[in-house]
Amino acid sequence: MTQVSEEKVWQALSRVIEPDFKKDLVTLKMVENLKIEGGKVSFTIVLTTPACPLKDEMKKSCNEALSQVEGVSETEIAFTARTTTGTFTGKAAIPGVRNVLAVSSGKGGVGKSTTAVNLAIALKALGAKVGIMDADVYGPNIPMMLGINTPPKQEGNRFIPPKGHGITCMSMAFMVPPGTPLIWRGPMLHGVIQQFIRDVEWGELDYLIVDMPPGTGDAQLSLAQLVPLSGTIIVTTPQEVALSDSRRGLAMFQKVNVPILGIVENMSSFVCPHCHEETAIFSRGGGESAAKELGVPFLGRIPIDLSIREGGDHGMPIAIGQPSHEISKAYQEIAGKLASAISILNAGAKPIQIAGFS
Ligand SMILES: Nc1ncnc2c1ncn2[C@@H]1O[C@H](COP(=O)(O)OP(=O)(O)OP(=O)(O)O)[C@@H](O)[C@H]1O
Numbered sequence: 001m002t003q004v005s006e007e008k009v010w011q012a013l014s015r016v017i018e019p020d021f022k023k024d025l026v027t028l029k030m031v032e033n034l035k036i037e038g039g040k041v042s043f044t045i046v047l048t049t050p051a052c053p054l055k056d057e058m059k060k061s062c063n064e065a066l067s068q069v070e071g072v073s074e075t076e077i078a079f080t081a082r083t084t085t086g087t088f089t090g091k092a093a094i095p096g097v098r099n100v101l102a103v104s105s106g107k108g109g110v111g112k113s114t115t116a117v118n119l120a121i122a123l124k125a126l127g128a129k130v131g132i133m134d135a136d137v138y139g140p141n142i143p144m145m146l147g148i149n150t151p152p153k154q155e156g157n158r159f160i161p162p163k164g165h166g167i168t169c170m171s172m173a174f175m176v177p178p179g180t181p182l183i184w185r186g187p188m189l190h191g192v193i194q195q196f197i198r199d200v201e202w203g204e205l206d207y208l209i210v211d212m213p214p215g216t217g218d219a220q221l222s223l224a225q226l227v228p229l230s231g232t233i234i235v236t237t238p239q240e241v242a243l244s245d246s247r248r249g250l251a252m253f254q255k256v257n258v259p260i261l262g263i264v265e266n267m268s269s270f271v272c273p274h275c276h277e278e279t280a281i282f283s284r285g286g287g288e289s290a291a292k293e294l295g296v297p298f299l300g301r302i303p304i305d306l307s308i309r310e311g312g313d314h315g316m317p318i319a320i321g322q323p324s325h326e327i328s329k330a331y332q333e334i335a336g337k338l339a340s341a342i343s344i345l346n347a348g349a350k351p352i353q354i355a356g357f358s
Pocket residue numbers: 105107108109110111112113114115136139212213214266267268302303304305306308309310312313
């Protein structure tokens with residue numbers, strides 16, 4: 001039997017290009033624990049996010065490259081991840097939290113919280129540790145959407161946040177007695193956000209998702225400035241009025257130097273469950289064309305579907321309640337693209353500049 005040459009194996013792997021970073025696996029130092037036993041080559045690929053959507057593609061490329069090396073009869077490729085850490089526009093990071101992402105919109109009711117919850121679950125399903133900070137001062141409803149009925153435990157001045165479907169959650173809803181109207185003044189908001197950042201035991205998280213209140217007023221701007229954010233996604237519905245609001249949202253984040261990771265179009269169309277005819281209730285394609293016009297990535301679209309609304313109301317988001325549903329797959333795809341965008345950003349790519357805003 002021909003002895004497999006380690007040098008040839010490294011040469012073959014240095015021809016495998018990582019699709020996001022457009023460099024080879026060896027240059028990127030992504031290959032570890034290389035072992036050659038007879039004709040069997042085994043190694044581990046170290047990813048920058050456990051939620052990497054490109055594992056199968058990379059495995060296939062490695063196998064193709066190694067099939068050219070004399071003597072290789074078998075391969076065993078494992079994956080592990082060391083999630084990279086974001087930069088937080090000059091602010092101190094939250095201990096243990098690697099990336100903090102806002103989910104925002106210029107306009108209310110477009111499905112931010114629904115998107116935040118389902119993306120959190122999709123990222124977790126891809127292998128990431130995820131939390132949600134419900135920063136919606138007007139209507140914090142993440143605990144309800146995650147089916148959480150217990151408040152955080154308080155130990156001295158530390159909060160131990162509850163979990164719903166494996167997602168750690170701290171919410172504005174826990175900070176006021178139920179039914180109390182939420183009127184937040186500047187210093188109060190400042191105080192609570194400081195507590196969320198300083199006094200909550202978030203634990204080790206790859207991604208902390210911040211559900212923002214709707215709009216681009218003072219409260220939103222303060223939040224964008226107070227929370228150490230590494231990036232934001234914008235949720236929009238496809239029609240023009242929602243889009244012009246989203247553009248304002250994008251401009252606000254750009255003003256505070258938070259990178260825009262992309263646009264998600266929600267409530268894209270409605271397929272009648274009876275006659276299967278598709279109706280574009282809020283128009284069509286607006287999210288994608290806005291992304292193009294503004295020069296930010298388009299992350300994907302989610303249709304209007306009764307099971308999304310029901311899942312949210314019953315504390316059982318569709319992404320966990322019906323994981324093989326088409327819509328859950330769409331959330332997974334968006335989560336994968338988002339994780340890639342974050343890894344690319346963390347690798348030092350310049351934040352995207354939005355055309356038309358300075
Ligand atoms: N794609 C969808 N299909 C069906 N219903 C949806 C969809 N997205 C969101 N909804 C429903 O629309 C309502 C508003 O959604 P959600 O609360 O997520 O919006 P929001 O942008 O967070 O609102 P707010 O601005 O008040 O925070 C909820 O009842 C939710 O279940």
